[in-house]
Amino acid sequence: MCARRKTPLDIHVTAEQQCSVDLRLKILGQLPFFESLTEDDLTKINPFFREVGYLAGDVICHAGDPAERMFVVAEGRVRLVRHSLSGKDILLDILGSGEFFGSPGVPEGEVFMETAVAQTAACVLVIHRADFQNILKHFSGVTMKVLEVMSLRLRAANERVQLLSTLPVEGRIAHVLLGLGEKFGQKNRLGLLIQVPLSRDDLAAMTGTTPESTSRVMSAFQKDHIIKTGRAWVAITNWDGLKAIADPKV
Amino acid sequence: MCARRKTPLDIHVTAEQQCSVDLRLKILGQLPFFESLTEDDLTKINPFFREVGYLAGDVICHAGDPAERMFVVAEGRVRLVRHSLSGKDILLDILGSGEFFGSPGVPEGEVFMETAVAQTAACVLVIHRADFQNILKHFSGVTMKVLEVMSLRLRAANERVQLLSTLPVEGRIAHVLLGLGEKFGQKNRLGLLIQVPLSRDDLAAMTGTTPESTSRVMSAFQKDHIIKTGRAWVAITNWDGLKAIADPKV
DNA sequence: CGACGAATTGAACCTATTCAAAGGGTGTGG
DNA sequence: CCACACCCTTTGAATAGGTTCAATTCGTCG
Numbered sequence: 001m002c003a004r005r006k007t008p009l010d011i012h013v014t015a016e017q018q019c020s021v022d023l024r025l026k027i028l029g030q031l032p033f034f035e036s037l038t039e040d041d042l043t044k045i046n047p048f049f050r051e052v053g054y055l056a057g058d059v060i061c062h063a064g065d066p067a068e069r070m071f072v073v074a075e076g077r078v079r080l081v082r083h084s085l086s087g088k089d090i091l092l093d094i095l096g097s098g099e100f101f102g103s104p105g106v107p108e109g110e111v112f113m114e115t116a117v118a119q120t121a122a123c124v125l126v127i128h129r130a131d132f133q134n135i136l137k138h139f140s141g142v143t144m145k146v147l148e149v150m151s152l153r154l155r156a157a158n159e160r161v162q163l164l165s166t167l168p169v170e171g172r173i174a175h176v177l178l179g180l181g182e183k184f185g186q187k188n189r190l191g192l193l194i195q196v197p198l199s200r201d202d203l204a205a206m207t208g209t210t211p212e213s214t215s216r217v218m219s220a221f222q223k224d225h226i227i228k229t230g231r232a233w234v235a236i237t238n239w240d241g242l243k244a245i246a247d248p249k250v
Numbered sequence: 251m252c253a254r255r256k257t258p259l260d261i262h263v264t265a266e267q268q269c270s271v272d273l274r275l276k277i278l279g280q281l282p283f284f285e286s287l288t289e290d291d292l293t294k295i296n297p298f299f300r301e302v303g304y305l306a307g308d309v310i311c312h313a314g315d316p317a318e319r320m321f322v323v324a325e326g327r328v329r330l331v332r333h334s335l336s337g338k339d340i341l342l343d344i345l346g347s348g349e350f351f352g353s354p355g356v357p358e359g360e361v362f363m364e365t366a367v368a369q370t371a372a373c374v375l376v377i378h379r380a381d382f383q384n385i386l387k388h389f390s391g392v393t394m395k396v397l398e399v400m401s402l403r404l405r406a407a408n409e410r411v412q413l414l415s416t417l418p419v420e421g422r423i424a425h426v427l428l429g430l431g432e433k434f435g436q437k438n439r440l441g442l443l444i445q446v447p448l449s450r451d452d453l454a455a456m457t458g459t460t461p462e463s464t465s466r467v468m469s470a471f472q473k474d475h476i477i478k479t480g481r482a483w484v485a486i487t488n489w490d491g492l493k494a495i496a497d498p499k500v
Numbered sequence: 501c502g503a504c505g506a507a508t509t510g511a512a513c514c515t516a517t518t519c520a521a522a523g524g525g526t527g528t529g530g
Numbered sequence: 531c532c533a534c535a536c537c538c539t540t541t542g543a544a545t546a547g548g549t550t551c552a553a554t555t556c557g558t559c560g
Contacts (some may be wrong), residue, residue, distance in 0.1 A: 207415075
């Protein structure tokens, strides 16, 4: 570990990007939609998952690939990106441990609409579409939970549509920071540090704006002591202040 | 039927906003997620649905209501609206026959995030959350189909995020018109007439812009012979022209 | 026919983008 | 271990696209 680094981020990834068998079972058990399964069930479905390690920047799956697999993030951070004809990429989400991507419900013959990229070194569990659907057939509790997760994601997506339609740039950035803070936040001497490498470009791609505008807004936030930020990291120092900007009363 | 009306729209709704028993079974059978059921199964689940009629403008369910029911549009058009603190409403979707709302997957204790309003006189089938979940438990084919529909909706929502993030107003309006054309379009002496009452305010609320900007864009489209439009109606006369604006190559 | 609501249009304003240039942290190779 | 190169970030100034506010026209319905 380099001693001179200034980044306050500390994202642990198991050596060689390999997760131990213990970790695999633990990850599987912690998945929201496997919470209803017993140890026994977990050991039964475990063999269907293959485990793959990635380095930061590696592409895990490409938009346009046949949607024949489903992925679960075991360790690390994974970006879900949508490419536009204009060349402007949209950062749909950043996934952490326990989250899945590659929708389990899409009909046969479909392709992925998003590209998944490892934002940090990452360990990912992969399962074939057919195998996962078998699991769904066997365990109705799992299916219900998957439905629930999909519903909540649809909600989140609709909320984003609303934000993009109604809020100015600073409001949208405030919203994204709050969301990332809830998901990846870690209390710290700096404040609530978001444990994700987060560049201005990333934030811009998440809020439908430009890196320059993002930079201006972030500078203003920092001047107002709402956040502390540096090269590819952000910490929230005034949660309520951010909230006030994210949900303007008037 | 009034003889002097200029609106080319012609949306039929059964008298008294009541659907016949035949229509109910037909509607249920046509639902994407009930397509795997036999006549027999349909007759079995039919009693769980209650049927309610609404007049244009009636509120079917309110954002904030407990999410204890699920709705299926039998006839008419239903608007799904999200309210913002700023007062600016977002029109998330316009539903036609066979589409459902009131997510089947949301966890117990949750509330609706959207308000559903009858945009025309409408007939809606209502089922209790618990009853629907029972159906899901009994018919795994139904569950899979619901998952599929949810996946496709999530895709659509994500695509909208992308459009709002990357396209200028005219591109977003073009996209919405194409979508509505596919869904509600009907060939006609005018072109492809969208069988939905559609005001400038509605289009603005669907594309995250203002009625004035919408009006300017629509005027420009009409001048270029891409659409024909009047008070609360639109017909597409040059599909490929619209497409070119919706998906700019550069 | 008259009135109301919807749609159009104009002009001023403002937010955010674009283009350009300079500053600063990180990591690499000498 | 230092120096350099690269990329991220910041900041400035000009511009464009969209909004806002206001006034007018038009269509539809009573």
